[in-house]
Amino acid sequence: xxxxxxxxxxxxxxxxxxxxxxxxxxxxxxxxxxxxxxxxxxxxxxxxxxxxxxxxxxxxxxxxxxxxxxxxxxxxxxxxxxxxxxxxxxxxxxxxxxxxxxxxxxxxxxxxxxxxxxxxxxxxxxxxxxxxxxxxxxxxxxxxxxxxxxxxxxxxxxxxxxxxxxxxxxxxxxxxxxxxxxxxxxxxxxxxxxxxxxxxxxxxxxxxxxxxxxxxxxxxxxxxxxxxxxxxxxxxxxxxxxxxxxxxxxxxxxxxxxxxxxxxxxxxxxxxxxxxxxxxxxx
DNA sequence: ACGCGAACCTGTGGGC
DNA sequence: TGCCCACAGGTTCGCG
Numbered sequence: 001x002x003x004x005x006x007x008x009x010x011x012x013x014x015x016x017x018x019x020x021x022x023x024x025x026x027x028x029x030x031x032x033x034x035x036x037x038x039x040x041x042x043x044x045x046x047x048x049x050x051x052x053x054x055x056x057x058x059x060x061x062x063x064x065x066x067x068x069x070x071x072x073x074x075x076x077x078x079x080x081x082x083x084x085x086x087x088x089x090x091x092x093x094x095x096x097x098x099x100x101x102x103x104x105x106x107x108x109x110x111x112x113x114x115x116x117x118x119x120x121x122x123x124x125x126x127x128x129x130x131x132x133x134x135x136x137x138x139x140x141x142x143x144x145x146x147x148x149x150x151x152x153x154x155x156x157x158x159x160x161x162x163x164x165x166x167x168x169x170x171x172x173x174x175x176x177x178x179x180x181x182x183x184x185x186x187x188x189x190x191x192x193x194x195x196x197x198x199x200x201x202x203x204x205x206x207x208x209x210x211x212x213x214x215x216x217x218x219x220x221x222x223x224x225x226x227x228x229x230x231x232x233x234x235x236x237x238x239x240x241x242x243x244x245x246x247x248x249x250x251x252x253x254x255x256x257x258x259x260x261x262x263x264x265x266x267x268x269x270x271x272x273x274x275x276x277x278x279x280x281x282x283x
Numbered sequence: 284a285c286g287c288g289a290a291c292c293t294g295t296g297g298g299c
Numbered sequence: 300t301g302c303c304c305a306c307a308g309g310t311t312c313g314c315g
Contacts (some may be wrong), residue, residue, distance in 0.1 A: 003308060034291070034310085058309075077293075100293085119292045137310090164286060173310080180308055188301055225313060227308080249308095271287060274306085 002074040004005065004058060004178030005146070005221035006240065010080050011055045013235025017085045017111035018062065022049045032115060033039040038126040045105070045126075045262060057141045057177035070131045071137065075121030080235050085111035087236045088273040089196065103258065113235075118134050141177045145214050150176060152208035159199040159207055166202060167195035170210075182227060182249045185276045186217050189248045192283045196268070220245065248276040256281060 002010070027046040030038055038044070048064040062070040074080070083094045085107075095114055099103075103115040103124065115122070127135045141148040142158070144278070155176070162169045169175055170184045179187070188195050190213045193206060221227060226240030234240060243250075247257050252267040256278040263280040 006308075073293095073309085076307070117292095118294065119307090120311095121292070123310095162285095168286080171309090182308060270290080273309095 003180035003183050003220055006221050006226035007058045008055055009226040011060050017082055018050050019053050020107040022107055024108045025106040029102050030144035030268055033120045033122045042097050043195050063129050063138050067129055068126050069132050071125045073123040077119040078117035078122035081114045082235050084111045140174050142175050145176050145178055145218055155211055156204050156207050165196050165270055166199045167275050169199040181273050183217050185249045187214050192281050195277050
């Protein structure tokens with residue numbers, strides 16, 4: 001489900017009820033997600049005030065007033081749903097507990113935030129805020145695509161030695177943070193680059209062209225509240241709308257949207273993931 | 284060292 | 300209706 005735009009959408013949704021708020025109690029309903037939860041997780045969260053909710057790549061980090069930060073990853077199917085809080089003009093009642101409600105944050109302000117993750121590819125951990133960047137899960141992540149350190153010179157350099165297909169290279173979180181299968185497909189379509197082309201065989205100007213396209217695709221998706229495929233919901237339960245803007249993702253067999261192109265969108269499998277592209281427009 | 288496939292899980296949808 | 304297979308937005312691990 002969640003790539004950078006969806007995670008950012010969730011973060012923005014959670015901020016009004018979690019930032020500056022205290023955790024009255026945290027229910028931890030099972031021993032692990034993808035990995036075991038940290039020792040005494042519930043106790044370490046109970047009574048803590050969340051100073052700030054931030055995002056690094058596809059991770060949400062809640063900086064606590066205890067010197068620790070809670071790290072959250074939504075995996076493929078993770079959701080964070082707010083209830084019991086006044087959101088706009090509506091008050092969302094607490095829903096009945098559902099299967100896969102693995103962690104529930106009861107906030108002192110009356111809001112409840114439920115982490116639900118059927119596939120359990122998600123993760124949570126507690127780490128020292130000061131040294132968060134050196135955490136095992138964060139230390140090898142590349143630059144934020146919407147930040148200043150991600151630019152044309154960087155990407156040209158980073159791809160120069162990559163013999164793998166550009167599709168795989170852009171999915172590699174150590175090259176650029178936060179892109180996933182959908183947004184890589186959309187990026188390569190807009191850039192007119194074939195997903196099968198070897199990263200180090202793409203001309204510098206074409207690699208450079210990827211930078212503003214990546215920024216635009218992600219910004220557009222954030223502005224639309226992310227994409228709702230299958231089960232993605234914003235923290236207030238609303239849908240995202242960017243899926244209506246997909247040019248190629250999930251459009252196998254449909255007509256290419258480029259003016260004057262008669263071809264149809266093809267689906268191929270690259271390192272186990274579907275790639276959607278137009279063989280005529282993307283070279 | 285690098286790149287790829289397998290593995291981790293559950294749910295859903297399509298074909299028969 | 301039911302069964303089986305394919306597939307799903309991510310990431311780590313192990314092997315060649």
